[in-house]
Amino acid sequence: MKKTMKSLLMVGTMVLGMGMLATGCGKDTASTGGEKDVYVVGTDASYAPFESMSGEKIEGFDVDVLNAAAEAGGFKVEYVNTPWDGIFLALKNGERDIVASAVTITDERKETFDFSDPYFEATQMIVAKSGSGIKSLADLKGKKVAVQNSTTGDEVVSNLLGKDSQDVKRFDNMPLALLELKNGGVDAAVGDNGVVLEYVKNNGSEGLETTVDSSFVKENYGFVVAKGNAELQKKLNDGIKKIKDSGKLAEIEKQYGFTK
The missing domain is CATH 3.40.190.10 (Periplasmic binding protein-like II)
Known part of the structure; x- marks a missing residue:
């Protein structure tokens, strides 16, 4: 899922307020100051199998991968259902610490935000x-x-x-x-x-x-953090590396039928 940053940030201001009313899990805003006990994750839970609602719970591939990476990396996360058109503004404003929503890593996005290492290849x-x-x-x-x-x-x-x-x-x-x-x-x-x-x-x-047309290029998904948040980026990368090395990521991929 890849949207242009200009279009997202322009409409984000209008829809972010609605996002705060969306059904989700955990707090609606990110905690402030210092190293955090729990990182607030924004995800648009309308994109199965990556993220979707099951009753009051957000579930999906991205959730399982991030949960595994957080456990391996020694940090905690909680999820808030956030409409896609406001999700990056919420991150930019500090209302979310992480975006986990099938986000493609692009040069345009990297001008505004930082990404974890890739965890999924799409087309x-x-x-x-x-x-x-x-x-x-x-x-x-x-x-x-x-x-x-x-x-x-x-x-x-x-x-x-x-x-x-x-x-x-x-x-x-x-x-x-x-x-x-x-x-x-x-x-x-x-x-x-x-x-x-x-x-x-x-x-x-x-x-x-x-x-799949031969002209379609491969796209890598990554978790998104605020620009300059090297500490959280490192935690995510450490966790992703550990679940790759342990085979946990491959196990989750198999569960969702994403095995190559």
Whole structure:
């Protein structure tokens, strides 16, 4: 999931207040001063299998990985469900200590925030109805395509069809984009492979086809911290290294079907 920082920080001020009212776990604001007993983690719990709500609890791949890294690194975390459009502003304002929300590491983001070492490799994926003839990115020309607003998928499709093309249908989250495909409102959808595959698995693979275009580059997810927070960045990196070395990360990947 990759959004441009300019678009996120511009709209973040408007939606952050709503984010404080969202259902979550733990405190709504990060603690202040010195080394912290518990780090407050912002996550947009609408992006299964990486983060989603189960009753009052936030769960998913990112949560399991960060919990394991925190345990290995000797620190504690708690989660607050934070809308994606306000999540980086919450981090910038100190209301969150960490963002764990399938965030792609990019040069643009690194100008404003610091990242942990990568913990997951993703790529974009096209999903369309069987028999559509859509087998590559080029096949989307002249088609109506659903994407999550201001994400990598949006960028890829906009570059192909034109940013202002009426054939690009943008949604606040990927589940809504995929629902539009299911309902026949578009010919295809483009999004992160993990989310697309989770949707196909839960909605039946029959009638749907997925493909990864050769032009799609690999994307690395990382946990995000405030710029200059080297102490927390090091804790995250130490924890990630330990769960990689111990095989715990591979175990979690297998649990979610992410084994290579």
